[in-house]
Every structure is written in structure tokens, then in C-alpha cells.
Amino acid sequence: MNSSGKRSSAAAGRCFAALSALLAATPCAASDLDFLSADTLSLTGNVRLSATSGEESWVDGGFGKLDTSGHGDRVRVIPELGQVNLVWQPRFSWSLSATVVGSLQGGERTEAGLEQAFVSFKPMRSERHRISARAGLMWPAVSLEHEGADWHVRDTITPSAINSWIGEEVRPLAAEITASTSAGEHRLSATAAIFVANDTAGALLTFRGWGLHDRTTLAFRRQPLPHLPEEIEYLQPRFTHPLLDVGPGFAHRPGYYAKLIWQPPVPVRIELFRYDNRADPEAVNNDLEWGWHTQFNHLGIAADLGGGNQLKLQALTGRTRMGITEDNGIWVDNRFHAAFALASHSFTNGGVAARVDAFDTRQHGSLVTAEASETGWAATVAGHRDFGPVTAFLELLHVSSKRAKHPDTDLAPRQRQTRLQGELRFHW
């Protein structure tokens, strides 16, 4: 394990020690304690068969947006194990529980590890108000596409560009509290959180650009970066640890996120989310992993159109900065944007969905310059049918992106990938 991994482990160790203290301080009735019964365990996963065209995947060290590689114009067909997730949800009292998810991710680069580990406190609500809290390693509630303890994608195989990025780079060690209330027929909810160990969020988004995949980052694991611009290739390794506290001392500069939800008396939910990791862009560790000061704002809208039809919209705009500020500006200054619209229709034992993504990054840095900016779009159609504990998915996805220059490769500015993918998803 390198120093980044050691630092991450130490951070997680302190966090889990704090959580253990919380558990020890919480009275448990023996009848409510359920530590390792069959009901606390579930197993989920999927196997896939995909046919992909286009460029080399980012998982293989390329710039490809998908997690499978094509052979240029030729289609590459591969069967693969997608994921296997073991979910453990012990209960310590009627109001205190935990969620721990271990995951084996297959595909082009097989690895296993911890995906989520958090404690939840959910006391009895009152007639109009609810307070709840959770703490640990967890994704902030940004995605409208994911659900369940194993954080699976509900309507498609591949999540949107926004939620792919959340899955790979935005999963801190956090402590959050949520308060909800009803005002007439309006329902309101507010969440506030502080977090640590998410100082490198933005590195993958900057060097690779946006991606479309469900390959989440496992705790203490690294994600590969593509070829870096020559101006920065000796200042940043070809990997990033998304769960990392860069800089002196643990929790020296905690970040925060906050969320507001408004549910008017029509079947629409509107969500606003703000994230700022408050990382020091000039902080660097022994592996040359830097702090990336990343901020973003997010809008999510979910509408139930009746008759089993749903519409979901997400839009995100943000900025990440890294490195030393010199006369010609900071090394990296990436302003990023993405949005998607997802329409779905549910019927008995199944459903269909269609999604359109648009995304871009605008590079204004002195070392990562405008020629590394990208724009792109993607279109996805998918259908699924339930067969008891198994759900069969079929998905067709096309993604097109353009950047002026791909460092150290002869890739054309415009790159396109198309993938037809079948999946058997199981849940026990």
C-alpha cells in the first residue's frame, strides 16, 4: 500500500472509531439487536454481454467514456461479470442501524473492496416532522437514478454522466443530518453534512472528462487516469485515489454539502444540492496527489406523470482547481457542466427508459489548457423485465465527444462509441 492508501486507511480508521463510540453510547434492547441474522444480509450482482465499438475505455488507460473498449470501427464482444455486492445491514436498536457493502467489480479490471459503510440514526418521527442522521463512507444523495443499499441503477444498466461521476469521485467520509417537515400539502426536507477524505474529487473528471459507466470507486482503491498533458505529466501520477485526505492532519479542512427538497402538492419533487470539498489546491502528498478544490451546484427534478410514466431531470455545474497559482493562472481550472433527461415507463414486471445526456468541461488552467476541453452527448434506450429474483436488461447506448487534443495519442478530436449490452441482474 502506498502512502495515499495508508493515509486513507488511517482516516477511515478514525472514522470507524468514532462510529464505534456512537454505537457504544446508544442503548440497545436485546430484542431489537439483529447483528448477523439472514435478514441482515443480501447478495446482489450482475453478469453482462456487451458489444462495443469505438475507442479504448478509460478503464484500460484510454479516454473512452464507457467501461468497455471497442476496436475502433470494429465491434468487440465480451461477456463479463459486472458486479457482486454483499450487503450487510445490522440493526443495533429500533432507531440505529448500519449499512456495509462489499463489492467485487469485474470487467476490464477486476477488484474487490469496500463500497459503503455508514451508521444510520432514524428516531421515531412525529406527525409532521422527522429528523434522521447518518455517518460514514457513503454517497451523498444526488442521484435520482440509483436506489437500494447496493446503489444499483433502477431503469438502465449505465447511469448518466452526472451520476457516473458521483459514483467514481464523490463518495466522502461524511456526517449528515436531515430534517423534514410538512407545511399543508407541501413537504420540505433539508440536509447538511460535513465531510473529509474527498480532496481529489475532480482529477478524473479533468484528465479523462465525463464518463458513462457504473464502475464505482472502492475505498482505498485507485482509478486510472489517461495520458496526461505533457506540461503536467511529471506533477501528477497516472492514477487518483478518490477517497483521500491530502494535506497536513486528518480533517484539517473538512468540506460540506447541503441539500434542499421541496415537494409541492403535485407529483413533482425538486432538489437543490451544493457541494464544496474546500480542498487546498496547493496541498500535495508524497505520491504527488494534489488537493482539488471542487465545488458544484446541482438541480434534480422528478415528476410522476401518471400511468407508470416518470420524468427525471438532473443538471450540474461546477468548478475544480488544482496546483500552484502562477503569473498565468492556476495549473488547472476546470469548469464542468452536465445534464440529462430520463423518461421511463413502468409496466407489470418491467419497464422501458430513454435518456439523453449532454456534458462539457471547459479548461482555463495554465498547464491544462483549453485544448483539453471537451463537449459531448449521449443517448441511451433500455428495457427490463423481472423474472423473480432475476431481472433481464437490454440497453443500447451511443456517446459522442470532442476535444481538441488527446495527449500522447493519435485519436481524432471527435470520438464515438456505441454499445449494445444485455445484463442479468440478480438479488437474493
Place this chain on the structure above:
Amino acid sequence: MLRLIIVILLVAVHAVPAAAAPLSVRVVDAHGRPVGDAVVTLRPVGVAMRGPAPSGNYSVSQKDLQFHPFVLVVPVGANVSFPNRDATKHHVYSFSPAKRFELKLFARDQSRSVRFDKPGVVALGCNIHDAMTAFIVVTDSAWTARTDGQGVAQFANVPNASAQLIVWHPYLRAPANSLGKRIAAGQRSESIVLNLRPPPMAMNNDY
């Protein structure tokens, strides 16, 4: 003796209407589509209210993180069981004035029961799974029925008298989610149009 027989006959005539007959009530929404899970209660005018017999087994199960059925009609005094058919625990509660209760954490294949001793609507929820919701309508009338998937509530024997029909639905746009309508004596069918609001979306906080 003759006077006693006459008194008994008079009481019988008043207590049991001479021409009890079936009544069918069809409930549709503003677009003419049938409305299921509406609860129709008949209150005949000038006829002594007849309470339902608290018999039968009533249950609201939890399966696939939903309550089943969504609307249950029970007589006052009924015991309702809450069997858990899910692999996860549930924490069922209600804040409704007709019955406030809390069933803390019961696991798969376990059940709890509650006695509902006051008429009214009892809204159910689960403290762990916020999206779960259901309703128990506790009635003091023998003439209460829930509409089926075709939006029809059937009454086998109703008195031959004018009556007040009261229709309740959880998403009805009306005070107390209910509205009333007068029907004439001898009427055998009735159709009621409800102006429904869409069901609320769940606040996802299921951790």
C-alpha cells in the same frame, strides 16, 4: 297477548325494512376512469344504524416494501394483524386520531396486531421505509364497502329508504377526503365522480 304480538310486529317492521335490496355504486374519476380503493358508506335516513359484526380475520401485510391492501375496511372493534412478508424489518405506526399506535421492529414472518376501537380513518406508515403508506377505514356501519378495480362497491341488502352516500378516498380533493350524496329510496345503482389529486411522491430517506 294480542297487544304483545302487535308490539313485536311493529318493532320488527321498523327494525328490518320490508324491501331490503342490493345497491351498486360506481366511482369514477374526472376522466371517467374507475376509481378503486374508494370507501362508500351508506347512511339510510330514518333507519336505525346497524353496526357491522367484528368478525373475520383482518390483516395488512408488508410485502415488497408496500402495505397490502392499500385500503382496508374493518368494523369497529376489529383486530387487525400486520404480518411482515419482507426480508427486512418494519416499524409500523399511525398518528391518526382514530388510532395512534406504534409497532416497533418486527422481522420477516413475524406479526403484530392492533385493535381498532373507534370509527375513523387510520393512516399507516413505516418509520424505516418512508415510501410505505396505507389506510384502514374503521366503520360503525354495516353498509360500508370498498370499490374494486372496476370502481364498483356492492351492497347486498340495503333498506328501502332514502340515504346519504359518503365516499372517501385518500386522494380526494375535498374536506376530510370525503363527499356526500343523497340517493332516493328504492334506487339500485348510483354513479359518483371524484376529483382526485395525484398521489404524493415519496421522500426517499430509506436508510
